[in-house]
Amino acid sequence: MITVDNKWKAAGYVTEPVPEGVDMKAEIRRMCKEKNAVIMAHYYTEGEIQDIADFVGDSLALAQQAARTDADIIVMCGVHFMGETNKILCPGKKVLVPDLNATCSLAESCPAKEFGEFVKAHPSHTVISYVNTTAAIKALTDIVVTSGNAMQIVNSLPKDEKIVFGPDRNLGNYINSVTGRQMVLWNGACHVHEKFSLERILELKAAHPDAKILVHPECKGPVVKVADKVGSTAALLKFSQEDSAKEFIVATESGILHKMQQACPEKTFIPAPPDDSTCACNECNYMKLITMQKLYNCLKYEWPEIEVEKEVAEKAVKCINRMLELSK
Ligand code: 13P
Numbered sequence: 328m329i330t331v332d333n334k335w336k337a338a339g340y341v342t343e344p345v346p347e348g349v350d351m352k353a354e355i356r357r358m359c360k361e362k363n364a365v366i367m368a369h370y371y372t373e374g375e376i377q378d379i380a381d382f383v384g385d386s387l388a389l390a391q392q393a394a395r396t397d398a399d400i401i402v403m404c405g406v407h408f409m410g411e412t413n414k415i416l417c418p419g420k421k422v423l424v425p426d427l428n429a430t431c432s433l434a435e436s437c438p439a440k441e442f443g444e445f446v447k448a449h450p451s452h453t454v455i456s457y458v459n460t461t462a463a464i465k466a467l468t469d470i471v472v473t474s475g476n477a478m479q480i481v482n483s484l485p486k487d488e489k490i491v492f493g494p495d496r497n498l499g500n501y502i503n504s505v506t507g508r509q510m511v512l513w514n515g516a517c518h519v520h521e522k523f524s525l526e527r528i529l530e531l532k533a534a535h536p537d538a539k540i541l542v543h544p545e546c547k548g549p550v551v552k553v554a555d556k557v558g559s560t561a562a563l564l565k566f567s568q569e570d571s572a573k574e575f576i577v578a579t580e581s582g583i584l585h586k587m588q589q590a591c592p593e594k595t596f597i598p599a600p601p602d603d604s605t606c607a608c609n610e611c612n613y614m615k616l617i618t619m620q621k622l623y624n625c626l627k628y629e630w631p632e633i634e635v636e637k638e639v640a641e642k643a644v645k646c647i648n649r650m651l652e653l654s655k
């Protein structure tokens with residue numbers, strides 16, 4: 328019986344080195360087979376993580392896939408809220424995230440106590456939360472959305488419905504501007520998407536006039552305005568494959584370039600630069616915490632495991648299921 332070392336618990340992941348001579352990739356695949364485990368990965372993880380995964384997707388597709396998998400173990404190579412969503416949808420399965428430190432700045436920008444007060448201050452409003460939230464926030468929510476279905480779900484509600492939307496003010500503003508609604512917004516943002524520089528994107532566009540600009544709706548309004556396509560990671564990937572342009576300027580986390588380039592090796596994908604050229608701000612430092620070594624150890628020791636309090640999960644599952652129903 329393998330027990331989880333206390334040091335590992337403190338670190339949030341299994342820190343043990345992979346034994347010398349072990350073929351890590353082959354072992355990961357072997358363990359998946361032996362344990363009936365499935366590896367899911369988000370487009371922002373490192374390329375080698377995406378390549379070894381059974382399923383790679385945006386946050387909507389990852390939730391849909393979790394709801395239908397018959398695996399006993401789900402290894403979610405992504406951030407904590409993605410593991411929580413999977414666990415809420417599959418309470419009987421073991422859900423693992425290779426590093427518990429992989430959180431999300433949006434989820435962190437929305438503490439449950441304050442959000443609860445915000446909701447209380449807006450009675451008779453429907454509460455819509457972006458999936459990038461903790462389970463505790465989902466327990467306070469009527470409908471969850473992702474960037475892939477937010478517009479469709481908001482549009483499905485009566486025009487005069489009063490809505491509270493959190494935590495991403497940029498996605499909320501974008502929905503308000505397209506739908507003409509006046510959703511009341513929580514003031515949160517993603518540290519990666521907030522940093523893209525309009526000026527530097529326009530400089531790139533001047534140098535590559537035929538390039539199409541792809542923008543995730545977590546970016547600030549002025550960046551969204553210059554986009555040829557605004558959408559979730561999956562929507563941007565699809566557009567880059569279907570559009571006739573040969574060059575694309577990509578204003579979202581740079582991990583998505585891996586799949587874009589794999590699907591269209593003949594096209595050129597230029598990562599949009601952040602406003603501070605001294606940092607790699609177009610990388611999500613949380614997603615990049617997921618490494619092959621941590622994935623290997625996580626499968627080996629079946630830890631770190633995601634737990635969600637039963638009472639919270641029972642409330643949260645309703646708003647996630649409502650999203651899945653509405654986005655069929
Ligand atoms: P997608 O829903 O587009 O995959 O985005 C998730 C995310 O975390 C964006 O920052």
Ligand code: SF4
Nearest residue numbers: 431432433517519611
């Ligand atoms: Fe969260 Fe931003 Fe990272 Fe997406 S890119 S997981 S919103 S911190």
